Amino acid sequence: MTITECAVLARFLAGLKIKEWVRPEHHVRPLVAELFLTENCNLRCISCACWRERTRDELTTEEWKDVLRQLVDLRIHKVNFTGGEPLIRKDAVELMRYARDIGIRRMHLNTNAIRLTDARRAEVLDAGVRSFNVSVDGPDAASHDYIRGRQGAFELTLRHLERLIAERERHRLKIRMNFTVMKTNVAALPDIARLAQRLRVRLYLNLATDRTFLFRADAVGELAAVADERLEEALRELETVSRADARYLPRYSDLAYVRQHFGEPVQRSVPCAESQLKLMIHSRGEIGGCWGHDPRQSVREIPIANVVDSEGYRAEHARLFRKDCVGCGANYSLNLRVRPTTYLDDGLWRLHLRSLVSS
Numbered sequence: 001m002t003i004t005e006c007a008v009l010a011r012f013l014a015g016l017k018i019k020e021w022v023r024p025e026h027h028v029r030p031l032v033a034e035l036f037l038t039e040n041c042n043l044r045c046i047s048c049a050c051w052r053e054r055t056r057d058e059l060t061t062e063e064w065k066d067v068l069r070q071l072v073d074l075r076i077h078k079v080n081f082t083g084g085e086p087l088i089r090k091d092a093v094e095l096m097r098y099a100r101d102i103g104i105r106r107m108h109l110n111t112n113a114i115r116l117t118d119a120r121r122a123e124v125l126d127a128g129v130r131s132f133n134v135s136v137d138g139p140d141a142a143s144h145d146y147i148r149g150r151q152g153a154f155e156l157t158l159r160h161l162e163r164l165i166a167e168r169e170r171h172r173l174k175i176r177m178n179f180t181v182m183k184t185n186v187a188a189l190p191d192i193a194r195l196a197q198r199l200r201v202r203l204y205l206n207l208a209t210d211r212t213f214l215f216r217a218d219a220v221g222e223l224a225a226v227a228d229e230r231l232e233e234a235l236r237e238l239e240t241v242s243r244a245d246a247r248y249l250p251r252y253s254d255l256a257y258v259r260q261h262f263g264e265p266v267q268r269s270v271p272c273a274e275s276q277l278k279l280m281i282h283s284r285g286e287i288g289g290c291w292g293h294d295p296r297q298s299v300r301e302i303p304i305a306n307v308v309d310s311e312g313y314r315a316e317h318a319r320l321f322r323k324d325c326v327g328c329g330a331n332y333s334l335n336l337r338v339r340p341t342t343y344l345d346d347g348l349w350r351l352h353l354r355s356l357v358s359s
């Protein structure tokens with residue numbers, strides 16, 4: 001991180017603290033833009049709503065380029081390309097290159113990696129993307145392919161993930177393997193941890209929800225209802241794995257949050273930094289603030305800056321920061337990282353003075 005980047009981050013964190021402790025109406029400007037290049041997909045994950053209905057009239061290449069120029073003017077620090085599956089858009093790499101050329105220095109990609117072939121990986125790296133989340137929802141083909149709705153998905157995703165990992169040192173990549181915890185795969189938590197350690201890639205646990213944008217579907221509600229006993233059993237074994245070797249695994253504080261999440265999705269005592277950090281542009285141009293924020297205005301009607309600076313948007317953001325929201329667990333790890341008590345909790349766990357699940 002450069003000195004300027006440290007200063008930007010420090011200003012953002014200070015803004016959060018002012019908002020939490022001094023002035024709840026204090027406005028924190030977003031640093032990261034999450035671009036849903038498309039809400040369509042080449043997989044059919046049982047936990048996701050993207051593929052259930054075809055989304056039409058998505059932003060064109062030129063419209064996305066205009067969005068990127070506006071983000072530069074807004075001094076957005078980092079752009080995340082996501083979806084749906086962003087790599088099914090023919091212009092995905094063109095947009096990444098354009099972002100780099102107009103001065104966006106940090107770029108991230110969320111992908112199922114099905115289309116992250118050798119040629120595409122080279123293009124994406126050449127365009128300047130240095131951070132990746134690759135979704136793996138099971139430790140073996142049977143469980144992953146069942147959840148992802150396509151036979152052979154595990155083999156392709158793993159092959160492309162392994163090749164990306166092989167490039168990690170050369171390009172100084174940040175790579176995370178995203179596992180979305182749901183009813184169907186909760187018992188596989190210890191095995192997915194072992195897989196992450198075998199691949200030497202950081203494991204992040206996403207938490208299934210049916211309450212937010214992209215995931216609202218009747219069938220998802222059932223999957224997001226993870227039973228306490230099954231979660232506890234899986235976490236107990238995961239804790240044993242982690243006690244033996246904690247490398248690449250979520251920290252104690254993250255797992256403690258996961259343990260609470262399905263019974264208490266809002267966890268209001270931990271304010272939501274995600275809602276302050278991000279600006280979300282949906283595939284048809286709607287301008288949103290976080291996963292639980294249903295946007296009303298579109299880049300097709302109004303400049304992004306006018307929305308971000310409006311009273312209504314700021315009021316919504318103050319509400320989301322206090323977690324007066326549906327609660328979705330998005331980026332809970334970031335929410336924990338900005339709290340000093342998190343480090344104390346993790347330290348106590350390392351000293352065996354804290355335990356995730358009592359035996």
Ligand SMILES: C[S@@+](CC[C@H](N)C(=O)[O-])C[C@H]1O[C@@H](n2cnc3c(N)ncnc32)[C@H](O)[C@@H]1O
Pocket residue numbers: 041045047048082083084085086110111112133134135178179180206207208209210214215220
């Ligand atoms: C919507 S996908 C978009 C990027 C890409 N298509 C992928 O699968 O990685 C982003 C993340 O959302 C996760 N996800 C899927 N269903 C979810 C749900 N019901 N609740 C929370 N996250 C979910 C996916 O597993 C993935 O890690």
Ligand code: SF4
Pocket residue numbers: 040041042043044045048049050051083084085112148
């Ligand atoms: S989670 Fe990702 S890969 Fe799966 S259907 Fe949704 S957008 Fe597609």
Ligand code: SF4
Pocket residue numbers: 212272274275290291292293320321323325326327328329330
């Ligand atoms: S927890 Fe609430 S405020 Fe945070 S991202 Fe989810 S819906 Fe938004």
